[in-house]
Every structure is written in structure tokens, then in C-alpha cells.
Amino acid sequence: MNGRLFKREELAVDPVDLAYLLLGSVIECAGPSGTVTARLVEVEAYRGQEDPASHSYRGRTARNQVMWGPAGHLYVYFVYGMHFCANVVGSEDGTAGAVLLRAGEVTSGVELARARRKAARRDDELGQGPARLTTALGIGPEHNGADLLDPASEIRLLTGDEVPRAAVRSGPRVGVAAAMDHPWRFWVEDSAAVSAYRRGGRSRPGR
DNA sequence: CCAGTGATACGCT
DNA sequence: GCGTATCACTGGC
Numbered sequence: 228m229n230g231r232l233f234k235r236e237e238l239a240v241d242p243v244d245l246a247y248l249l250l251g252s253v254i255e256c257a258g259p260s261g262t263v264t265a266r267l268v269e270v271e272a273y274r275g276q277e278d279p280a281s282h283s284y285r286g287r288t289a290r291n292q293v294m295w296g297p298a299g300h301l302y303v304y305f306v307y308g309m310h311f312c313a314n315v316v317g318s319e320d321g322t323a324g325a326v327l328l329r330a331g332e333v334t335s336g337v338e339l340a341r342a343r344r345k346a347a348r349r350d351d352e353l354g355q356g357p358a359r360l361t362t363a364l365g366i367g368p369e370h371n372g373a374d375l376l377d378p379a380s381e382i383r384l385l386t387g388d389e390v391p392r393a394a395v396r397s398g399p400r401v402g403v404a405a406a407m408d409h410p411w412r413f414w415v416e417d418s419a420a421v422s423a424y425r426r427g428g429r430s431r432p433g434r
Numbered sequence: 435c436c437a438g439t440g441a442t443a444c445g446c447t
Numbered sequence: 448g449c450g451t452a453t454c455a456c457t458g459g460c
Contacts, residue, residue, distance in 0.1 A: 271455070280455070290442070307456050308439025314455085327455055346458060358456055402455055 232376050233384050238317055239298035242272035242324035245317040246413045249326055251390035253334070256364040257381045261339045263364050265331030265354050266387055268418035271400045272411040273314070275323035280403040283323035293372045294323040301382060303361070303371040310358030313366050315375065315384065329357045329401070329412070331364075332420045340364075351419040359422075390415055398424070 230253070238245060255264040273281040275294070282291045282304065293302040294316055302314040302325055314325040331354040333340045340353045340363040347353050354360040361367070366382065375384035394417065397410040401424060414421045 273455075282455080285443080288443080304455085305441060307454065308441075310439095310456050312455060329455085356456070400455070 229386055229388065231386050232378060233299065233386060235297065235299045235376055238315065238376075239319050240317060242274050242317045242326055243411060245315065245324070245326045246270045246272040246411070247392070247395065249315060249328075249384075250395060250413060250415055251387045253385040253387045254328070254331065254364065254375075255383050255385060256366060256370075258365045260365075261336055263333060263336035263340050265333050265360060265364060267328060267331045269330035269412070269414040269421045271327040271329055271413070273325050273327060274411075275318075275325075277322075280400065281323070281325070283325075287323075291323070294325050295321065296372070299374060299376040299384070301366075301370055301373045301375055303366060303368055305368065306358070311361045311367060312357040313361050313370070327357060328360055330355050330414070330418075330420050330422045331360050332418060333363055353420075355420045356422045 249267050249270050252267055253264055275281055275283045278284055283294045287295055290304060293300055297319045298317055300316045302316055303311055306312055312327060314327050317324040317326060333353045337350060344353050344363050353363045370382055373382050374380050375382060394415060395413055396416050397413045399410055400412045
């Protein structure tokens with residue numbers, strides 16, 4: 228079924244499986260000035276306490292408490308002094324797994340997204356990066372902990388057209404020095420909204 | 435290419 | 448309690 232809310236048990240899975248599930252799905256954020264929806268095309272899996280790159284690696288803190296809660300909630304964090312990034316919380320068995328939303332194609336509310344993302348020169352750039360995506364959708368700190376599966380929620384996660392595994396590419400996560408041996412970044416091969424791969428300020432095309 | 439921006443968390447007193 | 452390195456980044460050069 229397409230365009231329905233996910234069920235919580237569907238999301239309470241290993242973060243890598245959740246990453247595949249989220250590609251092609253739709254996130255919808257309603258606010259006072261309108262609604263923006265985006266089709267997710269790039270994500271990264273974070274595996275909780277066993278993963279040195281995960282915010283939950285060092286245990287529960289005030290910032291990361293949402294990651295220990297039930298699946299299907301949104302973990303929003305502030306980074307680099309000016310940006311917000313959003314994760315979908317996965318497993319609820321105490322492993323604090325989550326999937327970072329790295330990029331999406333804005334599929335409705337394009338005008339509102341453009342107004343929020345003045346620097347974007349093409350529509351492909353509206354959600355082309357984790358903080359660009361939250362800006363385009365209007366996600367902020369007030370959405371930390373929001374339930375994506377509540378029909379009454381202003382931010383919700385819906386099923387989309389399934390992306391075949393053959394159309395999914397994977398590689399090392401962006402900006403993560405630790406655990407480079409795990410290809411836990413996943414993206415839709417033919418999407419123009421997939422972010423450029425950067426590491427240490429250097430661009431690494433093709434990887 | 436690289437400056438901006440500020441919360442976070444760790445290692446020391 | 449305090450100093451400070453480190454960011455799951457972006458936009459303007």
C-alpha cells in the first residue's frame with residue numbers, strides 16, 4: 228500500500244534495514260505557512276552503542292534521549308552552530324539505532340521550500356543535504372521527539388513507491404572518520420537530489 | 435577553498 | 448567547574 232502511515236513495528240528494525248525502508252518514502256511537514264513533502268533519496272544508518280559514529284555511542288544524554296525511545300519518532304539535533312539534522316528512530320530494544328535523513332526531493336510545497344532555501348538555484352538543491360532538507364521541510368528543534376506515525380502530528384512519515392534494491396547504491400558515511408569500513412550510507416542511484424560527497428572539506432566524486 | 439557558528443562532551447583541575 | 452577540540456554542514460569566495 229502506498230501513501231499510508233508506517234506502522235511502528237515496521238520501523239522497529241535494524242538501522243540498515245530501516246535505511247532501505249526509508250528510501251523512496253515520503254516525509255510531510257505541515258506548519259503555519261503551509262505543507263512541504265519530500266521523497267527521501269539518501270540516508271545513513273547509525274547503529275547505537277556499537278557504532279562509534281553514533282550520537283548514542285557513549286550512552287544516554289540529554290541531547291540523545293529520543294534515540295532510546297520508541298521507533299517512529301524524530302530525533303533532531305543542532306550542529307555546526309547553525310544547522311539542524313533529522314533522524315528517524317528505529318529499534319526500541321535499547322540499542323538506540325537511528326537513520327539520518329541526508330537528502331530528499333521536494334514533491335509538494337515547492338514554493339514554500341524555495342522561500343526557505345533562498346540559496347538553492349535549482350529545485351534539485353532544495354533538499355540536497357541533511358540540513359538543507361530540514362530547512363526545506365521546516366523541521367526545527369520543536370520537532371525533536373515528534374511522533375511520525377501519529378495521524379494528527381504535523382510531521383509524518385508515509386510509504387512511497389518502493390525503490391528496488393538494484394537502484395540503491397551504498398558507500399561510507401559522510402564526514403564520519405570512525406567506522407569507515409561499514410558502507411552505511413544509502414542513496415537512490417538516479418536521483419539528482421543526492422548530496423555531494425564531502426569529507427574534511429574535500430569533495431570526493433564517485434565515492 | 436574555508437569561515438562561520440555554538441552546543442556538546444570529555445579531560446583536567 | 449572550566450577550557451577546548453570536535454563536529455552526522457552550508458554558502459559564498
